[in-house]
Amino acid sequence: xxxxxxxxxxxxxxxxxxxxxxxxxxxxxxxxxxxxxxxxxxxxxxxxxxxxxxxxxxxxxxxxxxxxxxxxxxxxxxxxxx
Numbered sequence: 434x435x436x437x438x439x440x441x442x443x444x445x446x447x448x449x450x451x452x453x454x455x456x457x458x459x460x461x462x463x464x465x466x467x468x469x470x471x472x473x474x475x476x477x478x479x480x481x482x483x484x485x486x487x488x489x490x491x492x493x494x495x496x497x498x499x500x501x502x503x504x505x506x507x508x509x510x511x512x513x514x515x
Contacts, residue, residue, distance in 0.1 A: 477511065
């Protein structure tokens, strides 16, 4: 891990604070369904981009079946929670 000391000292507290601040803002404000849909689509796009860029193995080791199963599972989860 490259920046372990900085993360242990500052990063974890910054991330914890961001969660608490985000929860507080979400609790105090009301967001329209249109804005919420846009935010969810950005989140889903970022997750899919991250998976495609960082998590999928090289061409020889990849499996479209598992990728499609992951897309289907995540889409179902979003539909059930939304």
